Amino acid sequence: xxxxxSRRARSxxxxxxxxxxxxxxxxxxxxxxxxxxxxxxIEQAYVERIVRALADDSMRGREAFSEDALRAxxxxxxxxxxxxxxxxxxxxxxxxxxxxxxxxxxxxxxxxDGRDLFPNQFAFRPGVESISWSTGDVxxxxxxxxxxxxxxxxxxxxxxxxxxxxxxEAHNEVFRQFVQIYRRSVRTLSDTVxxxxxxxxxxADADAAYQVSAVANVVExxxxxxxxxxxxxxxxxxxxxxxHYDHIGIQRPFQGDSIANGANDNASGTAAVxxxxxYFAGQGTPERTLLFAAFTAEEGGGYGxxxxxxxxxxxxxxxxxNIEMIGKPAVEGPNTAWITGFERSSFGRILQEAAEGTExxxxxxxxxxxxxFYRSDNATLARLGVPAHSISTxxxxxxxxxxxxxxxxxxxxxxHLTNTVRAIARGAQTIVSGRATPTRVxxxxxx
Numbered sequence: 167x168x169x170x171x172s173r174r175a176r177s178x179x180x181x182x183x184x185x186x187x188x189x190x191x192x193x194x195x196x197x198x199x200x201x202x203x204x205x206x207x208i209e210q211a212y213v214e215r216i217v218r219a220l221a222d223d224s225m226r227g228r229e230a231f232s233e234d235a236l237r238a239x240x241x242x243x244x245x246x247x248x249x250x251x252x253x254x255x256x257x258x259x260x261x262x263x264x265x266x267x268x269x270x271x272x273x274x275x276x277x278x279d280g281r282d283l284f285p286n287q288f289a290f291r292p293g294v295e296s297i298s299w300s301t302g303d304v305x306x307x308x309x310x311x312x313x314x315x316x317x318x319x320x321x322x323x324x325x326x327x328x329x330x331x332x333x334x335e336a337h338n339e340v341f342r343q344f345v346q347i348y349r350r351s352v353r354t355l356s357d358t359v360x361x362x363x364x365x366x367x368x369x370a371d372a373d374a375a376y377q378v379s380a381v382a383n384v385v386e387x388x389x390x391x392x393x394x395x396x397x398x399x400x401x402x403x404x405x406x407x408x409x410h411y412d413h414i415g416i417q418r419p420f421q422g423d424s425i426a427n428g429a430n431d432n433a434s435g436t437a438a439v440x441x442x443x444x445y446f447a448g449q450g451t452p453e454r455t456l457l458f459a460a461f462t463a464e465e466g467g468g469y470g471x472x473x474x475x476x477x478x479x480x481x482x483x484x485x486x487x488n489i490e491m492i493g494k495p496a497v498e499g500p501n502t503a504w505i506t507g508f509e510r511s512s513f514g515r516i517l518q519e520a521a522e523g524t525e526x527x528x529x530x531x532x533x534x535x536x537x538x539f540y541r542s543d544n545a546t547l548a549r550l551g552v553p554a555h556s557i558s559t560x561x562x563x564x565x566x567x568x569x570x571x572x573x574x575x576x577x578x579x580x581x582h583l584t585n586t587v588r589a590i591a592r593g594a595q596t597i598v599s600g601r602a603t604p605t606r607v608x609x610x611x612x613x
Contacts, residue, residue: 239462268353268387276366279375289344304328306329306374319333330364391462405452406485409435424571430493431573441584442591454597471547485603493577505531517593559582
């Protein structure tokens with residue numbers, strides 16, 4: 167209840183009132199809601215140290231499914247621990263451990279209407295270690311002599327259910343092409359039960375009797391994401407900052423160098439995530455809970471972000487800042503960055519508004535024909551409706567160092583990189599503080 171002032175209270179000098187009012191407003195301002203016009207204190211020396219450590223020759227290119235990537239994960243986990251971030255549920259010392267399963271077709275047998283097919287008449291793509299089917303167990307798809315085989319086989323292969331595909335011998339040439347594809351290894355997350363598809367070159371009907379058996383060699387491969395959190399007042403609302411830390415490892419030697427160090431791709435983005443974690447950790451308790459994730463295996467199929475995304479309720483993720491290759495100035499010049507899928511939510515407009523009055527600007531992805539929105543670690547969550555966007559600056563159409571051993575720290579503009587991290591920190595303020603909430607992305611089925 168507001169009490170009525172005492173009748174004996176003396177009137178104060180107007181200047182004193184102004185001073186007290188300013189002090190009161192300052193005291194009431196939330197610690198985490200620093201002005202968007204204020205330049206965040208993010209040091210170039212700190213950003214450079216993280217980039218150089220990840221892109222050092224000792225990391226051997228940080229290729230996923232290798233000891234080199236796991237060593238990089240340990241380095242990043244130690245950095246998040248030193249900052250003081252919490253290790254979220256499902257992680258051990260900031261390491262989120264999981265594995266992928268590689269299955270290679272080994273032995274098989276296919277019998278159609280009582281006749282065993284020769285090994286060159288069938289192939290299978292394993293979804294599990296072994297299969298054993300008899301008539302009626304799985305759908306039978308028949309590709310007749312007048313049917314279009316390529317699109318049908320491709321569609322069934324990606325449909326997500328077990329199936330037997332009987333291909334008329336008139337399509338022998340296309341069948342041979344798919345045999346080469348089906349005999350390659352298949353990699354999935356270990357907690358995923360995949361679909362098995364068998365193709366057979368035989369003239370038969372959909373009601374043909376069949377017996378199918380097949381076995382695959384299975385190899386489990388350890389992987390690790392690195393995750394830290396800053397709990398906010400709203401424990402059920404997350405703002406996610408992410409980047410992939412893996413690269414492509416050892417390549418064919420060029421001018422005596424064989425290590426693809428991946429300084430720009432994506433030590434630059436990973437360093438940004440660590441620097442942002444350090445910055446926000448120093449801002450007091452945020453309104454929304456902040457998550458900082460360094461993903462593995464982006465270069466090898468996006469397994470890190472796919473596993474991470476399954477551990478969260480996507481409806482609780484307010485926004486995802488996925489940072490990708492920010493070590494070089496964009497086509498629009500320095501102090502600019504582009505955002506993929508700009509038109510799909512209000513995320514980009516919020517960052518633009520936060521950057522007004524500063525030297526930095528955000529704008530839509532200048533490469534719309536490249537389909538970049540669904541080609542990075544934001545894709546899994548974006549398909550689930552999260553305003554998950556990638557932020558980049560590199561002119562990828564003319565960059566001579568992309569996926570080359572020449573992607574070294576010396577090719578980066580470290581001042582630009584650091585300024586971009588500052589701009590992201592500033593642009594995120596209204597979302598972190600709860601003053602702005604991006605609209606959701608329209609959910610979309612995975613391609």
